[in-house]
Amino acid sequence: MFDESDNVRKINTINRRLFIITAAKILVFFGLTSRLFSLQVKQNNKYLTLSDKNRIRESKLHPVRGEFKDYFGNVIAGNNEVYQLHIVPEQVEDFRYITLRLKNILNLSEREFQKIHKKRKKIKAWETIVVSDNLTWEQFSKVNNYLHELIGVKTVLSISRIYPFNENYTHVLGYVSQANEKDIIDNENIKEKFVPGIRVGKTGLEKTFENVLLGENDIQRFEVNAYGRKISQLNYQKGSKGQDLNLTIDTEIQKLCTELLKDKAGSICVMDIFSGEIIAMQSSPSFDPNLFLFGINQDDWQLIRNDPMKPLLNKTINGRYSPGSTIKPIVALSALENEVINPEFTVHCKGHKHPLELYGQTYHCWKKEGHGFVNLREGMKQSCDIYFYEISRRLGVDRLSETAKKFGLGEKVFGGLFENEKKGLVPNTMWKKNALGQSWVLGETIITGIGQGFIQTTPIQLCLMTAQIANGGYKIHPKIVLNNDQQYLDKYKPLFKNSKNIKLIQKAMFSSTNEVRGTSYKSRIDDPKYRFAGKTGTAQVKRITEKDRELDLKTFEIPYEERDHALYVAFGPYKNPRYATSIIIEHGGSGGTTAAPIAKKLFKLIVDRHKLRQSVKEKKYWDI
């Protein structure tokens, strides 16, 4: 049976074949080794990155927004601690039961209740549902009482914006609200720092300085498993708070402005005539920006949106008004500068019976009886329209517009600081040809001379104009944010040809307020410390017909929308001017009766606050 020789033959074959197979094995193992080498040594970095991408998730937290402070360092837009209520569905035994309990405890509406359940469906079990992002103190304490029964529910301390002065700063600061899609698309920075529920500036300075204010996110790095569940926190990178911004505004004066504008539509702004610092700037009516923080409710929103007095409009920089007689200082100045008239130039104003007639059109003075013979000083003081018709006729609109533009009309006062600041309009012949395709008519020059017609200005422009007359005719650059101090080469560049002309205008404005028969004589302050100079203005909203002129109605007898806008520009204290202001009351009647008395109340406080303001400034220099 057993054959030794056959066995040997078999063994020879098997050994030969083993040799081939072993060679193949070595080759394969060598192949595996080189594959391992290529994966683990050569491409190690690539796979290490992929592995980290697999396991590390970053989660950004809400960055802490920079604060706004007023000139004296009071916080006017701060950060407030708010209590939020979170549910982690995974930790909840019976989600429906818990939410029903919460509904009872917090008095949630049926809609809010449904919203929670809708949210629950969208997220993973271990993610967090924010039930409420602003619990009232009552709700908070009530929930805390029951917290031991509500497993999976927790109260969390978070940070939110707060505006302690409510409606006082709404138009300057704007407000923040939850970022929407447009905010994220428009601003790369928001996109980068986005976390759900992040609040970003929607209007005003909050929007302009978004990038500075936003701050850096705190970043938590988590290790997650293949299902996305957080396993452990790897590190916590502390972000930084956004930059704080100091405004030039004095809250006390701002508050007074709000008070003075109560129940009126209009604007007040106050400016330092040398530094261009805005001391106060309020537009009325205003609204409470705190309403927008957690999403405004529909009723409040409709109330604000449909208010005929337009609370959403920042009238100081967005409102365009005919300047009315407040333009007269510039008209007079332009006439003097261009040597069209001298101060003694006299015009005879004969009242309504003998209006100025030009190519069949009649131009009336505001005063029925007429002013008689008026020179420059008297014309300004009593705001005689006939006088200004005559000098603007002699001056011509082009030379007038040149001066007006020099003093800051027709261009944005803050540059790009406020996204929707209006330029207003200073017309000239070229403009009309280009814009309307028609030639300029002399009659339009006449009415431009009293601030009617095409000319349109914003209250802040009028304030700047007044400030630059008050400081002796030098250019200033208004500013509202202290940190944002740009260096201007043309600071204090003279805007006049002859400084005597500026002095003449200042004196004429003084007489308008402080001499008998002046249009704002009733609003004067006799105390030299507070004495101020100003110019009233009454801007027509609609054309005055012959019938209106005959009726000569009192302001309160005219429907609200047809009443004139009341304007007043002023500077003071007269002896040593420091501050300029412009006041506009929409449909307020005449400037002398409505707007000028406001200035009287305002100037007392402005001058009183001056010393305090000065001390802060000196202290600031000391700090340096």
Place this chain on the structure above:
Amino acid sequence: MSFNNFSHELTLFQKIKNYDFILLFCILILGITSIFTMYSTDGGEVLFHTKSHFVKFSIFFPMMIVLSFINIKYWHAGSYLFYILILGLLVWVALYGVTASGSRRWINLYFLNLQPSELMKIAVILCLAKFFHRIRTTSTNSFTSILVSLTIIIIPSILVITQPDLGTAILISFSGLIILWFSGLRIKYFIYSFLIFITSLPFIISFLKPYQKLRILTFINPERDPLGSGYQIIQSKIAVGSGGLTGKGFLKGTQSYLDFLPEKHTDFIFTLFSEEFGFIGSILLLLLYSIIIYRIIRAGLISRSFFSRLFCFGFSFAIFLYVATNISMVLGLLPTVGSPLPIMSYGGSSLLATMIGFSIVLSASINHRQNIS
């Protein structure tokens, strides 16, 4: 004392003197490594897999030593019986087997679930080794012997394919075919059948199940479905690649710890090992397998009987095949077919079969002077 006394029974001392302690030691090292790796797959805790693997290894390892003292001639004598027994179990599986995750592979033995297809990997080698041991060289290439030997391979392969378990079926048939190779079947037959296989490949593919086709497509380009069928292989490559030269450290493999690795206890255990111990660790593991394979071949080379030699060579190739297939698979060099890494992977039947194989090899090396008639 005569060396030519074939019927001489060895004393216990001689048996121990002949014992291949190097192989024994390597197996032990591999076993310990596998337990520690299993401990890591359990996330650094002694959980089910670690405990179970430890218990199985500590039963099967002594069992292997005991079995290795059985004379090789008894293995030779029992070869057919063993094969028929396992074949019977496979039929039993096909009829009454336990179904899990879509395939019927297990027999419920109350204390453990046995997977006969794993044991068949050994049984087919054993059976064919005896078959070719018993026929003359001249009749090796005869029609009848080829037919018989192919039948021995094909019957269990078909039974396993129908479970369905393509991976194991392929391993069984390759283990069988390698015996045909070693026993001296003409090389041209291998070439012809290879050519026939290549030409009929499109035909075979049309018979594959959709999930098997998907596996092949995924193998060609794993990125075509990174979260679906390509997920396993992509994550496996990431794990291995991120291990680097020295690895992330024991119990620090983030890919496996954080559950990115699928089937990390079984088929993908090498990935975890490689992630934690890096290139150096992987090379050492490959080296360990190489030593084991070498010691098995050596046992064959010193054996006087053709049966021992054939079995050892066949078994060494089988071990090589499992290791190479498994590692190639996790490195993305082969499509994912279920094939465990010997001893390292979790799975009792696979461990049992491997240990039986080792005990026969050890027996062969003890009794290498034994002639089998």
